[in-house]
Amino acid sequence: MASAPDIIIHNGALITFDPDMPKAEALAIAGGTITAVGTDAEVTALAGPDTQVIDAMGGTVMSGFIDSHVHLFGGSVELTCLDLYGVVGLEEMSRRIRPYAEANPDDDLVFCVMADYGILGTGKTPTRHDLDQIIADRPLALFAPDHHTIWANTAALEATGLIDAPEVDAGSIIVKGADGKANGELLEPGAYGPILEMTRHKGREMLGLVTGRDPEPAATPAEREMDKDVIEAGLRHCAAQGITGLHLMDGNLYQLELLSELEAEGRLHCRTMVPFHFKGTDEIARIAAEGVAMRDRFQGDKVWCGHMKMFIDGVIESGTALMLQPYPGEMGANDNTGDEVFTQEHFVAAAVEADRHGFQIAVHAIGDAGVRRTIDAYEAAQQANGKRDARHRIEHLEVMHPNDIPRLAALDIVASIQPGHAPIGHIFPPDGVGKYLHPHQIAGAYAWQNIRASGARVIFSTDWPVIPVDVMPNVKAAIAPLDLGPEWTDQTQSLTDTLASYTRDNAWVEFKEDVKGMLKAGMQADVVVMSHDLHALAPKDITKAHAVKTICDGVVSHSAA
Numbered sequence: 001m002a003s004a005p006d007i008i009i010h011n012g013a014l015i016t017f018d019p020d021m022p023k024a025e026a027l028a029i030a031g032g033t034i035t036a037v038g039t040d041a042e043v044t045a046l047a048g049p050d051t052q053v054i055d056a057m058g059g060t061v062m063s064g065f066i067d068s069h070v071h072l073f074g075g076s077v078e079l080t081c082l083d084l085y086g087v088v089g090l091e092e093m094s095r096r097i098r099p100y101a102e103a104n105p106d107d108d109l110v111f112c113v114m115a116d117y118g119i120l121g122t123g124k125t126p127t128r129h130d131l132d133q134i135i136a137d138r139p140l141a142l143f144a145p146d147h148h149t150i151w152a153n154t155a156a157l158e159a160t161g162l163i164d165a166p167e168v169d170a171g172s173i174i175v176k177g178a179d180g181k182a183n184g185e186l187l188e189p190g191a192y193g194p195i196l197e198m199t200r201h202k203g204r205e206m207l208g209l210v211t212g213r214d215p216e217p218a219a220t221p222a223e224r225e226m227d228k229d230v231i232e233a234g235l236r237h238c239a240a241q242g243i244t245g246l247h248l249m250d251g252n253l254y255q256l257e258l259l260s261e262l263e264a265e266g267r268l269h270c271r272t273m274v275p276f277h278f279k280g281t282d283e284i285a286r287i288a289a290e291g292v293a294m295r296d297r298f299q300g301d302k303v304w305c306g307h308m309k310m311f312i313d314g315v316i317e318s319g320t321a322l323m324l325q326p327y328p329g330e331m332g333a334n335d336n337t338g339d340e341v342f343t344q345e346h347f348v349a350a351a352v353e354a355d356r357h358g359f360q361i362a363v364h365a366i367g368d369a370g371v372r373r374t375i376d377a378y379e380a381a382q383q384a385n386g387k388r389d390a391r392h393r394i395e396h397l398e399v400m401h402p403n404d405i406p407r408l409a410a411l412d413i414v415a416s417i418q419p420g421h422a423p424i425g426h427i428f429p430p431d432g433v434g435k436y437l438h439p440h441q442i443a444g445a446y447a448w449q450n451i452r453a454s455g456a457r458v459i460f461s462t463d464w465p466v467i468p469v470d471v472m473p474n475v476k477a478a479i480a481p482l483d484l485g486p487e488w489t490d491q492t493q494s495l496t497d498t499l500a501s502y503t504r505d506n507a508w509v510e511f512k513e514d515v516k517g518m519l520k521a522g523m524q525a526d527v528v529v530m531s532h533d534l535h536a537l538a539p540k541d542i543t544k545a546h547a548v549k550t551i552c553d554g555v556v557s558h559s560a561a
Contacts, residue, residue: 495542
């Protein structure tokens, strides 16, 4: 006779995504695997004396959420930083920043996050002179939500040697003032990297994004423990949202080692896929020499290297996303169409080489030219190496030329989208992005439903810490978006499509559709129990729901108080 289950969840509104049994009431778990799905009567009859029985109280039960685009290390660290979300004006900034600085006298840098591009409320972005009015006697820096811009005061610029605006990587910019010195605005990692080296974790949290290399000098044993502790706190925070899996979009050996150690110590609360990060300044040979070795070394069930990440451009709000024509207004001065992170020749060569070695590729592409260049590169890889089940991804695709939308499905390219990033998503100012686009570009902006209707695969994520990793506000952005008027096509997502893009389809994109993403006997026991029946809530009220129980690999990783 089979042994009794470890856990039974009953009295639930199960969303299984199993076509053979789309709805059920209960499931059983034993040894990290779902062993039964069915009616309450069928499943509860399996209970033994030691079975933990969880009453879902009518709430939705489904596969654990997988956030397919996060920066775990950076997001974890930012949970400990001063959050300036929603703050506007120098007076309010001072009121928040000065007490935080006084409470953290040992920090080399007063570091604040989630500072909006319009934080001054003047229509201008901050300069060092603005920040000097808040704090002048010690380094201060503010990170934009999209992580493409840092604003630093004079003390921070002097401490890092950036005040004289030295040369930086292509695609990165140190904005100069009339005096020829840095004015405080640092665009892209090549410009702001030295600022991050002054944070509590000395920039180790961003190395997987800034360089893709490991800390130099190597982290001390004490620093490794400090880094693991902060990452574990971040993983617990993710588990509290009902998340059981994460696809990191910044990677190096160091992070893979830390995550593997956390797993060995029983402190890994979500499965994690980590990329090999390839920069526009890297030689193609690095893919075979370092990338393949890194991927082949880490192929665990809970920690693995699965993809190669690249950036083709920046972001719209700083005028660094690559556009097919110059930006409107001031941002388009000197025919600015954005900043080229890769030459297209080098980018295509990297895509062809990575594809040849069997890598899945994920590319950050936001502007309509950046997205087109990425599609072109994937097409070139397919022509060079032959067609295979590659599941290459484009991350963000915020603005697309309508002619390029059908090319996604034709080339089997996955659209990796963050609903909460959009001006219709309730999180950022609704008037933010539109002013940086020409009227005709709006038709292809944040075109989620148009992309889905074209037959392309669509997956959802947050890009934490660009927005919080919290699942339900991101779901609300998809199913109850703002109406910005007739020029913005309605892109509302159905709840079923949204939940599928957050679970089943995110399992598929990591090539794990046979073992997770559905509630079905034999699948991995990654499960979330929600406080409400999601289908019973009005779309605008979906954020009333929260995770009450999260189970990863058959172990309860979160229980709501």
